[in-house]
Amino acid sequence: MLFAQILVNGVLLGGLYGLMALGMALVWGVLNIVNLAHGALIMLGGYAVYFLFTGAGIDPFAALPIAMAGMFCVGYLLQRFLLNLIVRSALLNTLLITFGLDVVLTYLAQLAFSADFRTINPSYAGANFTLGGITVPLARLAAFAVALLLAGLVWLLLNRTRLGRAIRATAQNLVAARLYGVDPRQLYAITFGIGAALAGAAGGLYGVVAQITPYIGTSLTAKSFVIAIIGGLDNPLSVVLGGLVIGIAESAGSLYLGPTFTDVISFGLLVLILVARPARSLRTA
């Protein structure tokens, strides 16, 4: 019974993890930018939903699309006017500039929102139901469902629309993308915008199950990193699967090995997977 409960906990946690990594994997796979500011974008999304909820009284799940639209604009502008300037230089430079961006965003967030802990706490945040002796938290279940839904939508977008085909073509090579008649500068900005919007959604859901401060970004970036690698960069659904693997491994590991070992588990798993499957990693790089 305990094991079943741990499994459920892990799956629900993993769904949220997957959503966190989704935007990072998209930007990485298509634009070849490893976005170290991804966690900061998640944090901003969390604040957006928080203020929509506490300020305007909009239900957090209803506020998600609004926050996503806002974050899309933020992402679009960042890529269009900043990251596009360096996107063709060495990969290291994209790491550095997004690191700088992360520092700036974190600082500005503290200035604007203070270091207070914020929680998005609608009346149903702690609600749960019991199924055959297993307690299922509603908010986490809903977050899980939203994560799956968004991953599905991204998959549809990439595989079934003209824009998506153009984006995927860009990932292969820039010249091919021009054949679709889309300005690559726009395309890059739109892709990064979608990544930011997904980060925003993850932030809102994160605020419902945990708490938001200006400093949550770094650890969320690291987590997204790991999951994006484990899931792979080419398919949004496999990213969510990567999230599930980590979620389950962490909950089971913290029960059977002790909670101080969760980081050993997820990062150890990462190194093992990289080393054991270099062929696949090379292909997607």
Add this chain to the structure above:
Amino acid sequence: MKRLLAMAGATALLLGLSGAAMAQGKTITLGAAVQLTGSLANTGRYYRDAYQLAIDAINAKGGVKVKGESYKLALDLLDNESDVNLGVRQYVQLVTRDKVNFLLGPFNSNDALDDSSVAEKYEVPMVEGGGASGQIFARGYKYIFGTLPPADEYYRSTVEMLGKLDPKVRTVALVAADDSFDVSVAKGTRKLLEKAGLKVVVDEQYRENSGDFSSILSLIKSRQPDAILWSGHEPEALNFIRQAKSLNANPKYFYSFTVGVPTADFRTALGKDADYAFGMTPWLPSERLTDEWFGNAAAFATLYRQKYGYDPDYHAASAVADVETFVKAIEAAGTLDPKTVRDAIAKVDFHCLYAHVKYAANGQIDLPQTVIQIQDGKLVAIYAESLINKPLYPIPPWDKRG
């Protein structure tokens, strides 16, 4: 050639950092490097604001008297950006370049552990109100004094109270983070529980800064302890409570947290879910705690709230005690010589808005914790040596609350 110029420039910049000493006049400067930004900024602000408020109040009443001459206090405050290594360098800067007279401490045990080495190295006394871990005071340092009670004693009053409540608590789940402070708490608590004859059925340590407690909570649910004693950091406490609610994980009668419960932030973040949580504080803004400069602790709390827009907690009061310690010691010593003042600090014995301040031989103050509980959104003192107010006990399970 450009390369050489660049290198020379860098060297010059490095050397150029050595500026002139600050003009002194008739002031005594207290220096501190505190977390104003970064992950600990939320608690760091108590120290910034309380140090300043205490210094302003003391100056308004004529400052410090040294052999008949009156000195004003000044504060030299730097932001260590929640970076332990930067904090160490800033303390050296405060001592050697800014030539501050004495040092006030940072927040957090790990910071105090590193920064106290600077005080010891340069033989400048530091009084800190932000680090409670026993490690700080176990190194035989002479120049470090602390106004937080020892970490291993945090749960003493709570365990004592549990013995007097009905229904009786017999089994306990102990959950603690794995950093210096919380390990000290857990170690001390295990001893206290053993002495009181309580059985520890869950004893879990978690990695600090981890956000997920669902495994520990599921374990607690399956073992059904009577009480949960929890020790960690405030954001983790928030996560623990919210996840306990969403998993409907309950102890039979009681849960308590080492941090968070006394701070206003904790109550606003959790709303109604904060109710019933027990905690502890070495300080409450009571009128019975009289003070030479602020009148009493309640007046201090009102003034603090007016000025900074949030309620002070024990961090702030402890910071005020640090500043007042220096005033008392300097006046007793009648000189600004760091060694003489250090000996005077070891002998101070006075009552202030924080507590009865008197340092033990290792430099740490001894102070009992008052058990507190959040009742209907308000902080209520429950127990210190005897019951003060009626506790809401046993705590109702999550699914039975309105």
Add this chain to the structure above:
Amino acid sequence: MLRWAAIAAVALLLALLPLYGDAVTIQYGINALLVAVLAQAWNILGGFTGYASFGNSTFYGLGTYGTAIAMAQFGLPFWTGLLLGAALAMLCALLVGIPILRLRGPYFAIATLGLSAALSALVANLDIAGRNIGLILPLTRNDTLFYEASLALLAAATLAVAWLSASRFGMGLIAIREDEDAAAVMGVNTTLYKVVALVLSALFTAVAGGIHAYWITFIDPASAFDSTLNVRMVIMTVFGGPGTVLGPVVGAFILSAIYEALASSISTAAALFFGIVIVLAVIFMPRGLVDLGWGFRRMGPRYLLETVRQYRL
């Protein structure tokens, strides 16, 4: 000739600093020198072979803990501790180098990052390393010793890189950076070359960690395996000029001077300006200071626009 004379003069000036600098300058000096060592050590692998490690804090942490365990747990002298730390780090580099150096590009970067995080978490669970509580080292008041040791270490690392850039071994590393498969075809034993470079990098990084541990007197896993350190050493190298001899040193000196000056003057806004400096540096000098120097000599301020034009979309 003039160049060598100038370098010698700067080195002498730095070596004699304890005679004329005050305590703070020495304090900041130790820090600047140690991060310069980290940047230079990163440069050996990252700058020459193009394998960007984001986990050199693994070796820093092992050096730190090697020294701390030797001194705090066994009461051994400092120098023995340094040796133990260096040996641990080199052994680790040797063992993990072979599997992870097969990975390329970002995958190598992330494997190293993961390694450092996993090791940090592992150390936090070891009794001999004081678990997550950390270890306390004895206090010494001899900052001059730390300063000179750091300077000597930086000199050693820089000389090693100078030798590297002129040697056959260094050529092999550069060949790997330019085209690894071609290098292999030409007869370069790429695995051996990369592993040796990683071990060398680990050696200098670990000794820097050991010196820092004794100087700061208290260490815990979070500070020993500090992940921001990984990013900082990369930034400093890339800022100065990766794959050059003096670039990483100059980059480290300039960036630490800016950072410390900001942190001690405007204090709270320091982080913001530091972030902005990094963003601007990447945009206007994506190939580092050394390249900026050459470019300016060739075409003046037009260089800035040219680089932006070259790398923008």
